[in-house]
Amino acid sequence: MPTLGHALLEALHAHGAGEIFGIPGDFVLPFFKTIEDSGILPFHTLSHEPAVGFAADAAARFRASISAAVVTWGAGAFNLVNPIAGAYAERSPVVVISGAPGVGERLAGWQIHHMSRAMDTQARVFREITCDQAILDDPVRAPAEIARVLRSAREYSLPVYIELPRDLVGAEVDPVEVLSRRPADPDALGECAEEILARLRVAQRPVVMVDVETRRYGVEDKVAALARALGLPVVTTFMGRGLLSAHPDVVRGTYLGAAGDPAVTALVEDSDGLLLLGVILSDTNFAVSERRIDMRRTMLALSREVRVGHHSYAAIPLDELLDALLARLPAPGAAGTAPPAARPSTLLADDAPLRPSDIAAAVNDLFTRHGPMPMAADMGDCLFTGMEIANAPLVAPGYYAGMGFGVPAGLGAAVATGARPLILVGDGAFQMTGFELGNCRRYGWDPIVIVFNNTSWEMLRVFQPESRFNDLDDWRFAELAGPLGGDGVRVRTRRELAEALARAHTTRGRFQLIEAMLPRGGTSDTLARFVAGFKAARERK
Numbered sequence: 001m002p003t004l005g006h007a008l009l010e011a012l013h014a015h016g017a018g019e020i021f022g023i024p025g026d027f028v029l030p031f032f033k034t035i036e037d038s039g040i041l042p043f044h045t046l047s048h049e050p051a052v053g054f055a056a057d058a059a060a061r062f063r064a065s066i067s068a069a070v071v072t073w074g075a076g077a078f079n080l081v082n083p084i085a086g087a088y089a090e091r092s093p094v095v096v097i098s099g100a101p102g103v104g105e106r107l108a109g110w111q112i113h114h115m116s117r118a119m120d121t122q123a124r125v126f127r128e129i130t131c132d133q134a135i136l137d138d139p140v141r142a143p144a145e146i147a148r149v150l151r152s153a154r155e156y157s158l159p160v161y162i163e164l165p166r167d168l169v170g171a172e173v174d175p176v177e178v179l180s181r182r183p184a185d186p187d188a189l190g191e192c193a194e195e196i197l198a199r200l201r202v203a204q205r206p207v208v209m210v211d212v213e214t215r216r217y218g219v220e221d222k223v224a225a226l227a228r229a230l231g232l233p234v235v236t237t238f239m240g241r242g243l244l245s246a247h248p249d250v251v252r253g254t255y256l257g258a259a260g261d262p263a264v265t266a267l268v269e270d271s272d273g274l275l276l277l278g279v280i281l282s283d284t285n286f287a288v289s290e291r292r293i294d295m296r297r298t299m300l301a302l303s304r305e306v307r308v309g310h311h312s313y314a315a316i317p318l319d320e321l322l323d324a325l326l327a328r329l330p331a332p333g334a335a336g337t338a339p340p341a342a343r344p345s346t347l348l349a350d351d352a353p354l355r356p357s358d359i360a361a362a363v364n365d366l367f368t369r370h371g372p373m374p375m376a377a378d379m380g381d382c383l384f385t386g387m388e389i390a391n392a393p394l395v396a397p398g399y400y401a402g403m404g405f406g407v408p409a410g411l412g413a414a415v416a417t418g419a420r421p422l423i424l425v426g427d428g429a430f431q432m433t434g435f436e437l438g439n440c441r442r443y444g445w446d447p448i449v450i451v452f453n454n455t456s457w458e459m460l461r462v463f464q465p466e467s468r469f470n471d472l473d474d475w476r477f478a479e480l481a482g483p484l485g486g487d488g489v490r491v492r493t494r495r496e497l498a499e500a501l502a503r504a505h506t507t508r509g510r511f512q513l514i515e516a517m518l519p520r521g522g523t524s525d526t527l528a529r530f531v532a533g534f535k536a537a538r539e540r541k
Ligand SMILES: Cc1ncc(Cc2c([C@H](C)O)sc(CCOP(=O)(O)OP(=O)(O)O)c2C)c(N)n1
Pocket: 379, 380, 381, 382, 401, 402, 403, 404, 425, 426, 427, 428, 429, 430, 452, 454, 456, 457, 458, 459, 460
């Protein structure tokens, strides 16, 4: 019989986890020992638990599978709350595993170190930001508990919580079985698919909009096949930027309402048959709409439910819905109807001072010459600038909007994809988690990192220009790169940026930090339009 620690690791692997991120502590040392000795999953320690959460979240997004964040009880786990709240908001199935006091210790009656209020306080906190939980305090029940929780993570594409008492890691248990995901009721599935197709057929201007769940459930190819079979255009949401990047013949662009491409905005807002696949109805996706979306003419598949107009079908997994729709259509023939994506802007490499949109142009040129890199963006103007980069795979906190995500997410991308990532991060966000780059050398990661250094919390300044607290000091990040194991360069002009990016691209084995100096008060074109759209939408209310 395997030990509980082994069985849990084997179960993570069997359910699709590809790696573990974590930081040990005395309550989780036995499990970390099992992780290290067993070699069942590669594991990477980072420097602060928020980064562990962000890296695991990004790995889950790029893998379209579960990932694991392993921490100690109390001080470690509570550091994980914010990234897991963000993973819940953006539907990323991170498995949180927290070591915990042993079963015997809990009965001793002491206040145990790392405890905040009570023995179950931590579990109660995580109950609010995970879809399922298990306290593995009984070796007999533990395998079934693990199986149930891991199935929940995969079915709902949401984080789950497992608490592992340190004195049971070596307990003998039965192996964990892999429970199959619960299928839809065939009749309900058929009725739902036929109703959607009937509505799309009578619509004059049907459109498909995709968001994060199409990545989480690995159905981007099926969505592209559906669009081709029906001859429909596909648009992504702000959060869904980078989706279907392998299918440029069907993707018309990203819907940003008043802040986006007017042709894409009209496509969505004039549509009389909007099929929303995995779309989160959030303000960041829709608040800058020039006109409200008519929900009577909208079909929304999200969280294993399908809403058609104002009635809904329960327990309809997104992949099964797509299979049911495709089964009722002729095999997708020719390529989609999207015109070739407009060639993204290219950089005029002259001595003009840098603006954020120049960074997008420089990255577009790099991707055109050498192919796209997996991207991670933080919150801030770097994310809006990212909307101006060609539709390449991108992870970003587009809805939860938590800063600190970018650098750790880029490290998670390096592990999950095995490719060299490009990280876009503002100076404020870099102050939060940028130092995690110090972990690159021991793992051989060599991301290219572009720091948008405007010595400012610029996004806040755009909303409230009169506040002086948005002024940040100049931390001279490029000079910090060397001691952390990378190379850093500060650039001020478009020519310097182009040269630095070319040099970074040919330098492997060390992270490359390009500190782009930007003026306070200047933003990307997209952020300027987004804020104007947000303010206009607020005034309309
Ligand atoms: C963890 C955290 N703290 C605070 C915020 C609020 C906030 C923003 C959002 C609106 O809530 S945007 C922003 C400034 C970002 O500064 P920087 O990284 O330098 O990027 P840029 O200068 O491009 O704005 C803050 C502080 C946040 N989103 N996440």
